[in-house]
């Protein structure tokens with residue numbers, strides 16, 4: 001089966017530093033694929049390269065989405081193909097209410113979307129997504145927007161950072177719900193309880209994907225071989 005997202009031999013250099021080095025990664029349609037790796041190994045950088053963010057152009061390699069080569073496409077064109085992301089740091093949207101941001105017509109759907117992330121429609125629908133809302137609240141609403149938007153590929157970068165412990169269970173079920181609604185999910189997370197909801201996982205180290213397998217296998221390898229040793233600069237694990 002052809003993967004939905006295919007990253008072939010991607011190299012990315014920033015400030016004379018090779019962040020991603022001949023990286024390969026395949027993500028199959030409808031799977032939740034967790035991407036694991038220590039701080040600074042390039043997980044968010046890879047997400048930005050897939051999205052097509054400003055300043056993020058691959059130096060070498062190719063990125064295919066649904067069999068189209070997308071690595072030269074603009075962010076907008078990729079978004080139109082159905083690639084969407086919840087950022088590690090949730091954004092502010094001045095002048096936009098939660099109701100408009102979620103842009104669903106039916107009140108019942110809006111209510112359900114917010115309930116999924118543990119928020120009440122009565123309290124939140126008419127609030128603004130600006131500085132009057134906390135980071136965790138904005139993050140939850142961004143996650144709810146994936147349920148509303150139903151993108152073909154949903155990239156979640158550390159979906160529970162800033163989320164309180166009591167809400168983490170809701171977020172895990174939202175990730176599963178996003179998949180059930182038909183999205184493929186690239187799930188970036190350090191946290192075992194989050195990564196273990198995935199169908200498959202990949203371990204990033206030294207700018208490369210060095211292992212792909214079940215989340216259990218990849219988490220075990222990550223913990224026992226401790227990528228902290230190589231600190232993302234020089235990988236001792238390439239020969240796993």
Ligand SMILES: Nc1ncnc2c1ncn2[C@@H]1O[C@H](COP(=O)(O)OP(=O)(O)OP(=O)(O)O)[C@@H](O)[C@H]1O
Pocket residue numbers: 014015019037038039040041042043044045046055
């Ligand atoms: N535009 C850029 N300019 C300079 N350095 C960059 C740029 N983009 C990424 N980097 C560097 O690439 C490395 C990887 O960063 P990235 O944020 O992708 O790591 P990460 O794996 O997502 O880390 P974390 O788990 O801490 O979120 C970092 O050392 C970062 O400073």
